[in-house]
Amino acid sequence: xxxxxxxxxxxxxxxxxxxxxxxxxxxxxxxxxxxxxxxxxxxxxxxxxxxxxxxxxxxxxxxxxxxxxxxxxxxxxxxxxxxxxxxxxxxxxxxxxxxxxxxxxxxxxxxxxxxxxxxxxxxxxxxxxxxxxxxxxxxxxxxxxxxxxxxxxxxxxxxxxxxxxxxxxxxxxxxxxxxxxxxxxxxxxxxxxxxxxxxxxxxxxxxxxxxxxxxxxxxxxxxxxxxxxxxx
Numbered sequence: 001x002x003x004x005x006x007x008x009x010x011x012x013x014x015x016x017x018x019x020x021x022x023x024x025x026x027x028x029x030x031x032x033x034x035x036x037x038x039x040x041x042x043x044x045x046x047x048x049x050x051x052x053x054x055x056x057x058x059x060x061x062x063x064x065x066x067x068x069x070x071x072x073x074x075x076x077x078x079x080x081x082x083x084x085x086x087x088x089x090x091x092x093x094x095x096x097x098x099x100x101x102x103x104x105x106x107x108x109x110x111x112x113x114x115x116x117x118x119x120x121x122x123x124x125x126x127x128x129x130x131x132x133x134x135x136x137x138x139x140x141x142x143x144x145x146x147x148x149x150x151x152x153x154x155x156x157x158x159x160x161x162x163x164x165x166x167x168x169x170x171x172x173x174x175x176x177x178x179x180x181x182x183x184x185x186x187x188x189x190x191x192x193x194x195x196x197x198x199x200x201x202x203x204x205x206x207x208x209x210x211x212x213x214x215x216x217x218x219x220x221x222x223x224x225x226x227x228x229x230x231x232x
């Protein structure tokens with residue numbers, strides 16, 4: 001199954017560290033699944049509830065946290081709409097819950113701007129299905145939604161962002177900061193006052209950073225100095 005958007009889980013895990021292990025397990029189980037209906041879902045998560053409008057509610061870490069998702073079985077895709085504590089969940093109407101997420105149709109997403117454009121188109125199609133049902137989408141719209149979702153997941157999986165994992169190499173940390181700050185490689189090179197070729201070598205692991213670059217990574221990208229010392 002494809003999961004969109006795992007950035008929501010990353011942001012929640014950063015705020016609720018106690019949820020991280022359970023969320024990682026949830027993601028791993030979903031990625032290995034190939035569901036066709038609610039019965040299939042219940043084989044993996046027997047406490048899941050269906051609440052109408054293609055929305056399902058999962059209990060995370062017992063019932064400490066609850067996650068609302070949309071599942072479109074025909075395109076094997078799950079869209080995370082909300083995750084929160086049990087009290088937060090009780091305050092929303094999960095049958096109609098919408099979170100602002102969006103995107104564009106292309107073979108490959110190369111940067112955060114393109115990712116945001118793609119996610120905006122995904123959201124527009126989800127909102128249409130929320131109002132009129134999934135069957136209201138044309139065959140072309142279903143195909144576009146599936147393609148956009150797969151492209152978005154590939155982009156998310158290409159950066160050390162999700163499910164919920166901390167960067168373990170300096171290159172991974174730099175890529176994460178590029179995503180977080182919406183920087184392209186050329187912009188990063190300008191910010192660090194080094195050549196784009198040097199950036200490429202650092203990201204590919206072909207060149208180690210010197211003291212001058214390490215200081216700029218700390219001051220410009222706010223990468224922890226101890227992390228740089230440990231992995232550089």
